[in-house]
Amino acid sequence: MDLDSGSSSTVGAGVQAIPGHPARRGALYQFKQQNLPACKPVLTPATVIATFLLMGLIFIPLGLVTLRTSNSVVEIVDRYDIECVPEEYRSNKLLYITDDSISKNCSRFLKVPKSMRAPIYVYYQLDNYYQNHRRYVKSRNDKQLLHGLGDNSTSTCKPLEFSGDLPIVPCGLIAWSLFNDTFKFSSGSSELKVNRKNIAWKSDRDHKFGKDVYPFNFQNGPLIGGAKLDPNTPLSDQEDLIVWMRTAALPSFRKLYGRIEEDLDADDVIVVQLMNNYNTYSFGGKKKLVLSTSSWLGGKNDFFGVASLFIGAFCMLISIVFLLLHVKNPRPYGDATYTSWNKKSSSS
Numbered sequence: 001m002d003l004d005s006g007s008s009s010t011v012g013a014g015v016q017a018i019p020g021h022p023a024r025r026g027a028l029y030q031f032k033q034q035n036l037p038a039c040k041p042v043l044t045p046a047t048v049i050a051t052f053l054l055m056g057l058i059f060i061p062l063g064l065v066t067l068r069t070s071n072s073v074v075e076i077v078d079r080y081d082i083e084c085v086p087e088e089y090r091s092n093k094l095l096y097i098t099d100d101s102i103s104k105n106c107s108r109f110l111k112v113p114k115s116m117r118a119p120i121y122v123y124y125q126l127d128n129y130y131q132n133h134r135r136y137v138k139s140r141n142d143k144q145l146l147h148g149l150g151d152n153s154t155s156t157c158k159p160l161e162f163s164g165d166l167p168i169v170p171c172g173l174i175a176w177s178l179f180n181d182t183f184k185f186s187s188g189s190s191e192l193k194v195n196r197k198n199i200a201w202k203s204d205r206d207h208k209f210g211k212d213v214y215p216f217n218f219q220n221g222p223l224i225g226g227a228k229l230d231p232n233t234p235l236s237d238q239e240d241l242i243v244w245m246r247t248a249a250l251p252s253f254r255k256l257y258g259r260i261e262e263d264l265d266a267d268d269v270i271v272v273q274l275m276n277n278y279n280t281y282s283f284g285g286k287k288k289l290v291l292s293t294s295s296w297l298g299g300k301n302d303f304f305g306v307a308s309l310f311i312g313a314f315c316m317l318i319s320i321v322f323l324l325l326h327v328k329n330p331r332p333y334g335d336a337t338y339t340s341w342n343k344k345s346s347s348s
Contacts, residue, residue: 045326052319059312066297067305074114074293075300076270077125080106081287084276093281108272108289116264116293122194123254124179127286131174131247139173140245145235148213160221169216170235170245176219178244180227183289184273185260192270194258200242209235209242226278254290 030036041047082090084106089096096102130136141154148169154161157171185192213236215229229238236242243255264270272289280287292299 045322045331049319049322049326052315052322056312056314056316056319059308059315061312063305063308063310063312065305066308067302069295069297070300070302070305073295073300074112074116076110076112076291077288078108078110078272078290079286079288080108080274080276081280081285083108084274094279097276097279097281104276106274106276108274110270110272110289110291112264112266112268112270115266116291118259118261118263119195119294120260120262120264121290121292121294121299122183122185122257122260123290123292124181124183124257125252125254125286125288125290126179126280127252127288128283129248129253129280129285130251131253132249132251136173137247140175141171142208145170145208145213145245146210148210149216163217163221166217168218168220169213170218170241173225174245174247175241176225178226178229178241179255180275180277181287182275182277183257186271186273187264187268192260192262195261196239196258198239199256199258200239201246204242204246205236205239209238211236260291 027036084104085093085096086102089102097104138156139158139160141157144154144157149167154167154171157168157173160168160173160176161171162168183194185194211234214234215231215238218231219225219228227240229235229241248255270291274289276287278287297304
């Protein structure tokens, strides 16, 4: 024993003396040798049953609370892209939307189902619109949005980098296809003003769109894609553009249009005067107007609540099944009758 301990200490000292080799101590060495202390719980039947039962007791109340919160959100959704097309053009909607001589004015009447407390968020929703298409997402120039004409590398904006011989600011398909339907609201004889400030992310306004960058040569080509921009307003203040250029990941999405900062009572009728300008008819898209309140969880969304209830119910079911199996077929932990050596000895 003394010889072994002496030789091992000699070897240890020799290893430590080798230049470039780390000492055999410390967390890194212990991690590589898998000698770090670790938690190794013993999964007894009682532990497993209690764990699933606890998860069920956590997730079921959580799901009920989130569902109740989501149901407290009042939401009005109105699809207007069909109803706002005159009867004589419903068989040829593309002709209607591309003919500038046809009036695009439309009136919609929305009834408030429950009392809506301010702020009331106004969204426009587009369906079957693939903002996540690779060529569409790449068709922009972030440096130009921040620095303006000082950045000339706009090759990613093709085919909308120049109009005539002059560059376009902002260039690319995303800016060119800016949503251009407009909405005005009134209730009774009073107009409901829509606050359109601070609808974009502050980080986008401050760090992605230049305060000294102004639209230049925008929507001056033969083909107009969407809304025009005020050439006297910097891009950092054109929040409709900023909201639109944060592209959506799914083909059905909502974007914030503004906020109504007045309370609405149940059974109030909101009159919406809108301009149905945006062309979604050429690709079978849908347009909807959404008015919604909010809660501490945000807007109306039942997914998290339903998912929590499902997980909680599943865990409770598993715990009950395991409990019944354990009661029917109990197996004490460490029972020698189940060890391999005992079976061999009994057979011999």
